Amino acid sequence: MRATTVFKLLMDLPGVTVSDVDFQPAKVVVTVKLRNKKLSCPRCEFTAKARYDTRPVSSSWRHLDLGRWRLEVRADLRRIECPTHGARTEGVPFARASSHFTRDFEDLVGWLATTMDKTALRRLVRIDWDTTGRIIERVMATGLDPARLDNLFVIGADEVSWRKGHSYVTLVSNHDTGKFVWGKEGKDTATLDCFFSELGEERSAQITAISMDMGAAFEKSARKEGHATKAVICFDPFHVVQAGTQALEKVRRGVWQDLRKLPDQDTARRFKGARWCLLRNPGDLSDDESATLRKIKRRGGDLWRAYALKEALRAIFAGDLSEEEVGALLDRFCSRAQRSGMKPFVTLAQTIRKRREGILAAVRLGVNNARHEGLNRRVRLIINRAYGFHSANAALALIMVTLGPIKHVLPHERVLVPNA
Ligand SMILES: [Zn+2]
Known part of the structure; x- marks a missing residue:
């Protein structure tokens, strides 16, 4: 078997052929070509036959390690002109937009971050903590259940401090499932307003009860026109x-x-x-x-x-x-x-x-207090682990990929599509 064929099978990246394999000190560089002649926008569904210009964009991604070897994927990409997003480097089927890691690598890191401490993760995958944060943000963006905002009836709104009380995030939980469904940096009325505007009037009107702390900010948001005006405001025992x-x-x-x-x-x-x-x-x-x-x-x-x-x-x-x-x-x-x-x-x-x-x-x-307390205790543990992240969004993403409605699919669990 030729080395290129071996590596195509080993790496199992969708939509590519392997054109070269090069062993360098401490890493293997595998050059691939996209099989699809059509270009696709990395940000949306738009595809085109014509390229924007003829200049190739040399790109690389880190893939899962092969034993002790670091594995790097390289490809010359083309540029596409999307009517919405303008001129961009084309998207690839094996990695998320603007990432230098393959999807398999990110999926693994996204799951490890929910179960492993910072030091162990850094040593195992050899990436720094802020990079981990950005990976988790991308895993969250594509991995959360898109239906998580449907059928919300009893919800809880919580403010959580991270970075020793200087910065806050607001989290909304679904009391029926005990999962967080939404989060954003901040802790005031405007923060929760964003939740309701994302939810829309129809789904907001379905909410029957909201539990929150005894401050005025969240109640004010809930009572605004088009928000959860009919919901019972609960100040839960917690x-x-x-x-x-x-x-x-x-x-x-x-x-x-x-x-x-x-x-x-x-x-x-x-x-x-x-x-x-x-x-x-x-x-x-x-x-x-x-x-x-x-x-x-x-x-x-x-x-x-x-x-x-x-x-x-x-x-x-x-x-x-x-x-x-x-x-x-x-x-x-x-x-x-x-x-x-x-x-x-x-x-x-x-x-x-x-x-x-x-x-x-x-x-x-009977707004479930034990569950709420348990959820809050787990958030505290995650916040402690998120120390060192430089952005609230990374901390938020770590909370969501750990306690949100997400199904982590590891590389070996994903369904294989032969010759995809
Ligand atoms: Zn686009």
Whole structure:
């Protein structure tokens, strides 16, 4: 068998013939020719017989490694003039538009990124992290289920911070499937407006309930003309408890600032480790953390009272209580928080009173809290892994290819089309 034939079979790239194989130090360069005489636009369905000019564009792509060898595909491409996209280098059937990697290579990286940490991935595939980010963005663009925005009834809108709170992304999840269906950089009314405009009036009108945090931005968007005006706004337990945790965190920071002003820094030093034991659920604490918590209890004061309030709020939603029971407990909680005199909790009580109806709607409709919490925990893990990406879109793409409606097809799983 000739080397060109062997490589055609080994590489299994659609739509090409292999014209040359060249072994170079540490890599194999395989030159291919497109079989289709027609040119196609890389961005759309447009095809043409005539080329735009006669200048060939020398292009190369990295394909899957062959054992220890790096494999590079080369081809001279022609240029096409698309009525929509102008003069462009023609598209190839084995790679996505403007990529220097074959589709097989990208599909593999797209899947590995959902399951493997950054260091391992970089070592295995030998590409840098930002390149990985761009690959994931392309895999997302072609891989997400195109029907993901159809038949949305109960949805959740979430803001997630990435890069230590300086940058945010908004994510929309389908409560029925537990998958994210949409995401965009930003966290304000305009961000969610983009979701509704992509959804269109008809599909937006189908939405029966939206869960969100207690801020005003998302509700404002949902209530706009042509958006989900009839949907029940739900402030789900996850976000209510989160607001309680944030209030506790504010009190803790205040106490910490006061301690730092003391001449004796011993207490302040010991207090430093208190953060996690306060924020974690009591059931998840280690022995050391439980001991710290007992000390905080013995000392009493604002910190302990704030902790007790946060736990009381969490307990309201931990049981399987009816709407009426939750309502009564929330009212009691609000009086307690108000009486505490601690500013973050006084504000929280006001917010909960104002949002009472929406909180009870979430309980009544059973907007699935456990699933929501689980999804949020997984997003946090992905965000941690996405550290180092320089663009929010790459972080967003990593979330979507991991927790969105996507079916990863690896090179060996794809259906072989003989002689394609
Ligand atoms: Zn085009």
